[in-house]
Amino acid sequence: MSHNEQPASDALQRFRALTGKIKHFDELLGVIYWDMRTGAPRKGIAQRSEAVGTLSAESFKLATSAEMGELLAELTKPEQLSQLNEIDRRLVTETHKDYERNRRIPPDMYQQYVVLTSQAESAWEEAKENNDFDGFVPYLEKIIDYNRKFIELWGVKATPYDTLLDMYEPGLTTVELDRLFGELRARLVPLAEAIAKSEHKPDTSFLEGTFDKEAQKRFSKLILKQMGYDFDAGRLDESVHPFATGLSTGDVRITTRYLPNDVTSALFGTIHEGGHALYEQNIMPELAGTPLSTGTSMGIHESQSRLWENMVGRSLGFWQRYLPDLKKEFPGLLDDVSAEQFYRGINVVQPSLIRIEADELTYNLHIMIRYEIEKMLFNEGLSPRDLPEVWNRKYTEALGVTPGTNAEGVLQDVHWSGGAFGYFPSYSLGNMYGAQMIATAREQLPELDSQIAAGNLLPLKEWLTERVYRYGKLLDPSDIIERISGKPLESTYLCDYLEQKYKEIYKLA
Amino acid sequence: MSHNEQPASDALQRFRALTGKIKHFDELLGVIYWDMRTGAPRKGIAQRSEAVGTLSAESFKLATSAEMGELLAELTKPEQLSQLNEIDRRLVTETHKDYERNRRIPPDMYQQYVVLTSQAESAWEEAKENNDFDGFVPYLEKIIDYNRKFIELWGVKATPYDTLLDMYEPGLTTVELDRLFGELRARLVPLAEAIAKSEHKPDTSFLEGTFDKEAQKRFSKLILKQMGYDFDAGRLDESVHPFATGLSTGDVRITTRYLPNDVTSALFGTIHEGGHALYEQNIMPELAGTPLSTGTSMGIHESQSRLWENMVGRSLGFWQRYLPDLKKEFPGLLDDVSAEQFYRGINVVQPSLIRIEADELTYNLHIMIRYEIEKMLFNEGLSPRDLPEVWNRKYTEALGVTPGTNAEGVLQDVHWSGGAFGYFPSYSLGNMYGAQMIATAREQLPELDSQIAAGNLLPLKEWLTERVYRYGKLLDPSDIIERISGKPLESTYLCDYLEQKYKEIYKLA
Incomplete structure (x- = not known):
């Protein structure tokens, strides 16, 4: 030997x-x-x-x-x-x-x-x-050309777009994604329709106002600390498009953006990026300095951002605990609002133009639009110059809203400027992974909901660290979800979760 | 051919x-x-x-x-x-x-x-x-050991320390520096003694107070803009030790630090670093992307920071123009102060512990102390452990003040932690270069003083750009000063300048 x-x-x-x-x-x-x-x-x-x-x-x-x-x-x-x-x-x-x-x-x-x-x-x-799409389109054309060439060099899988998908979620195919998105659509579109007909619309008037930026910043930091984000191993800054970046487990940075007239944008943006950051900060030290010291796939990564943002950050219990702190930061703006009202307000379902500000339900429709457009670009030869028209038509069809400008339409996301075609599905995969994970967590941590309502977020963080974070890229996404739930990824957990949540909020039958 | x-x-x-x-x-x-x-x-x-x-x-x-x-x-x-x-x-x-x-x-x-x-x-x-010198000394010992080895490998010039000096100011020797510093000492020490005996002490009481940080920041930015610093090619941030760094001519960054009880610290720190930055922002485009796109020596670099900080920023004309703007930022704090009073106050000569807050005159004594200590380290085998004792003794002898802690003594400067032994003399060289330059500028720009008093700082910036900045590392320091003044570097310009300035302020014979 x-x-x-x-x-x-x-x-x-x-x-x-x-x-x-x-x-x-x-x-x-x-x-x-x-x-x-x-x-x-x-x-x-x-x-x-x-x-x-x-x-x-x-x-x-x-x-x-x-x-x-x-x-x-x-x-x-x-x-x-x-x-x-x-x-x-x-x-x-x-x-x-x-x-x-x-x-x-x-x-x-x-x-x-x-x-x-x-x-x-x-x-x-x-x-x-x-609002200058024409100024950006030459870049987009070149980036798409490069990606088409890369796909040929890498080798076309079932379709050219399958080659891109595989980079962000190893093994994922358009066939599988068409099925999962089909299942989501079959249950979520009727749910959205029922909601649209409901007479029990949440009041959102209290979300309007002018929210001091420094106060927003302080509250963002408070919540990050509560989540267990380690500020000695990271920092919070501002950028046009919020992001998280794991440079090492000792340096995982978050950005957010503060809108003066919308307190929820920075708030949920920060929690979202905070979820990404918890993942990167808690990878086992044995992987430090190796390429394995990062998330295993973008789908699993987005599961953590979306789980913390929505399943924790948009839960009733969370606001029973933290609304008083929020009120303190904005005297006069939220004084008469109850936790129940706040919870209903931040969960209002409202077809809208901007993905990162969408509600949990229609968010998935934003993703499906991008998925379809990316397939058209790479599998059907759609020309980048035609993107605004296709984009606007799909928004009108699927969400019933039409962008007034390209800035709030096809130019809204940073991803394509970095060549990240095939990334967007990760967000809905993340929603599905996240729902499947938290369903299991709720079984294994019977006190989970009361812990959240008491502002004790660390047991959930520890549970996720033990099953997801610490492994970095040591396990495949499929291993992670099967070890947790005993099953491969399914769409039912997310559909069940959303139906239960919104039927209660909108008092549907 | x-x-x-x-x-x-x-x-x-x-x-x-x-x-x-x-x-x-x-x-x-x-x-x-x-x-x-x-x-x-x-x-x-x-x-x-x-x-x-x-x-x-x-x-x-x-x-x-x-x-x-x-x-x-x-x-x-x-x-x-x-x-x-x-x-x-x-x-x-x-x-x-x-x-x-x-x-x-x-x-x-x-x-x-x-x-x-x-x-x-x-x-x-x-x-x-x-205030933990013992915690830092192991680093210092290692860094000094490395530098001793480097000197041997590079080859010892007249003395080991000469080898270090040459890195920051090509061609400079301890013999030359002993002579220049000797000349300075011979004229500046008697001047300092006469000042100490003068009954016409400037009033500095109005410099005490609590100065809002955001207002300090705004005023720093205003002055930088007035100097012609390009914020599209740079940014202003905070750090423990202010610095400027030229990453490219399109990205030259400055830091400063805001002390709540001392408005002059950030103010003159910012102007100092702004002077460095003007140099790096205005190097000719033909040198971009080459190693020549930087300052030619640290002495010439410091000539720009010190010239802007002192010969412009601590001049009477400058404050005739900008004191009203400063007053606006700090209502109630400086209301009754005249430009003449302010000018005298910021030019008070007061032997002190901290180099970067020293007046223009005793500043050179701070540098000479460091120069002597560095020579002891490299030419006489002084042990790093003995630095606090030597430091404190030299401060007591030369300035009549004794550090109460190592934090305000031997630990005050960042330079040694980066191994920059041989750098400190650059500051006094900069003072001498700067005085020699501005004496010539005053001859060639007869309106210079009235331009400064009118807040028109750009003619001086252009004059320096044409003779110093644009050349980057294309010319030697000695070429630059001789092209400007027709002479090699001399100590007389600085001594003349300081004598004239302080005799007037302290009403000396």
């Missing part, structure tokens, strides 16, 4: 050093992206994008290098793999998967793409601000 | 690409350092420092690579050099100088040093906060 172990151990050491170096570069790039989104000066963006392209290319070259190929060839031999511990084995197999995909992309092409998307995000911000 | 040009042109292209890549890496590292100093979460510092070490080592490897050696061997041939334009020639000779120094340091040793100094800055911040 000792004769056989020696080369593996040597290759393993070199392999760990190489993946560690890539992780270092990616961590630094993460800080740069955070900076670009939170206030880097406009005039430095062009050169910064070039610098980002240079370092990204360096990281990419390491990930696709001959050395990486040789180490992986050695370490993926069955007799070598079997000798590795669980972490190293996963590190090898996951890196191998990335290597097989990345080595098909020419490094120069990759570098040009990174520079393009880095510049495109600033261009998107400007275009959104100026 | 064409036969000879071809290989140069090929080598030149590769050389430009290689130095451009190094510049990209250094720009990204600059953002990371800025982030670490302006709020990066504590728990992420250890891993971030490792990542910084990895990328710094990569940059260092490129700078000392065989490829760099070959390209430089080719391009420094006289027949090649003579064919290059001015920028490329300077790029080659400056890179060659760095190469010759850096290639003597083993890359592993360099990486360990980068990780050490990166961690040491956080350790210094904590030590300063907790």
